[in-house]
Amino acid sequence: MYTQQLVFIAAVLTTPLPSSANCMYGTSLFPRAEGAAVEVSNFGYVGLQGPLNWAALAAENSACATSKAQSPINIDSTIQLAAEAPKVVIPDVEAAEFENLGTTVEVIVNGTTTLGGEDFSLKQFHFHTPSEHRVAEEYFPLEIHMVHEAADGSGAMAVIALTFQLSEDGKTTTELLTAVTENLAKIAAPGTLTETGPLKFAEVINHVQTTPLFQYTGSLTTPPCAEGLTFLVTKKPLPLSVKTYNEIKAVVKFNSRYTQNSLGQGNLISVGATSLASAGDAPAGNGTVAPGNVTGIAKPKPSGGAATATGAKATATSKSATATGDAEVKVEGEHHCILGSCREVAKAKRFRLRK
Numbered sequence: 001m002y003t004q005q006l007v008f009i010a011a012v013l014t015t016p017l018p019s020s021a022n023c024m025y026g027t028s029l030f031p032r033a034e035g036a037a038v039e040v041s042n043f044g045y046v047g048l049q050g051p052l053n054w055a056a057l058a059a060e061n062s063a064c065a066t067s068k069a070q071s072p073i074n075i076d077s078t079i080q081l082a083a084e085a086p087k088v089v090i091p092d093v094e095a096a097e098f099e100n101l102g103t104t105v106e107v108i109v110n111g112t113t114t115l116g117g118e119d120f121s122l123k124q125f126h127f128h129t130p131s132e133h134r135v136a137e138e139y140f141p142l143e144i145h146m147v148h149e150a151a152d153g154s155g156a157m158a159v160i161a162l163t164f165q166l167s168e169d170g171k172t173t174t175e176l177l178t179a180v181t182e183n184l185a186k187i188a189a190p191g192t193l194t195e196t197g198p199l200k201f202a203e204v205i206n207h208v209q210t211t212p213l214f215q216y217t218g219s220l221t222t223p224p225c226a227e228g229l230t231f232l233v234t235k236k237p238l239p240l241s242v243k244t245y246n247e248i249k250a251v252v253k254f255n256s257r258y259t260q261n262s263l264g265q266g267n268l269i270s271v272g273a274t275s276l277a278s279a280g281d282a283p284a285g286n287g288t289v290a291p292g293n294v295t296g297i298a299k300p301k302p303s304g305g306a307a308t309a310t311g312a313k314a315t316a317t318s319k320s321a322t323a324t325g326d327a328e329v330k331v332e333g334e335h336h337c338i339l340g341s342c343r344e345v346a347k348a349k350r351f352r353l354r355k
């Protein structure tokens with residue numbers, strides 16, 4: 001199935017799609033659409049629009065298939081707690097703009113979070129169901145990303161990720177969500193917008209400032225999967241009522257990227273592509289993928305030189321599929337510029353994949 005997926009990638013490459021309305025939508029890197037229109041995302045979570053194919057949707061998405069510092073992750077014992085609590089200021093509002101971007105629903109709010117002596121401006125918060133991050137492999141029904149951009153214009157980004165757990169009585173909830181979802185049914189269709197009810201942030205601010213937060217540097221969890229984001233993830237989930245959860249889930253639907261490899265380990269798509277290339281050249285029964293954080297498990301093809309052992313370098317930017325079912329995956333050397341820095345993310349590699 002996976003090989004076929006890579007072959008399908010070849011078919012869609014002739015019509016690359018720009019990524020839009022991603023997790024950083026509304027920041028200076030990904031500015032909000034002009035005027036009243038709500039921009040709807042071109043990526044998704046099902047089939048060829050889904051995470052396995054994001055790198056093929058647009059050239060700028062290459063990090064989705066090559067980067068070794070991708071989010072979300074399973075938060076294990078290697079991830080440290082934040083050394084100090086952030087200072088969060090978010091003024092209460094009578095109403096806030098509330099948009100359905102197709103891949104999430106997003107509330108536009110302003111605030112300031114001070115982290116490590118640096119001020120970050122809150123731009124928006126949005127929803128993921130189920131949670132994207134896992135803690136000791138446990139997932140949660142809901143995760144909210146509060147997206148911040150450095151106030152000094154450096155382009156640095158920080159995301160406070162709030163995890164939510166269904167309350168045992170089914171009714172106890174976080175009141176901010178009750179106000180947010182008051183008009184959620186009005187934006188059930190992608191591209192629509194409305195306003196929330198009055199929003200009071202004291203409960204959430206208190207939780208962020210007084211309970212432990214995991215901190216690590218990862219990436220956008222949506223295309224273009226750019227690296228360099230600071231994540232602060234709540235260790236203790238906030239309460240969520242069954243009613244509110246079901247209301248959110250009905251509109252947001254499934255929008256959680258699969259858990260990425262441990263930080264610094266090979267990108268799972270690259271590792272998988274290399275493993276498949278190797279399996280295609282190996283005798284039957286000798287092509288299984290080893291568990292764990294494999295980075296270079298493929299063996300070079302003895303002759304012909306098609307496959308290499310540098311599993312972390314490939315992207316899924318396939319170029320063509322042949323009538324025999326073979327596909328050539330060509331990875332262009334390219335520079336990836338984000339958050340003010342550019343670096344080469346992939347050397348040219350060529351793999352032969354068996355259908």
Ligand SMILES: [Zn+2]
Pocket residue numbers: 023126128145221
């Ligand atoms: Zn997000």
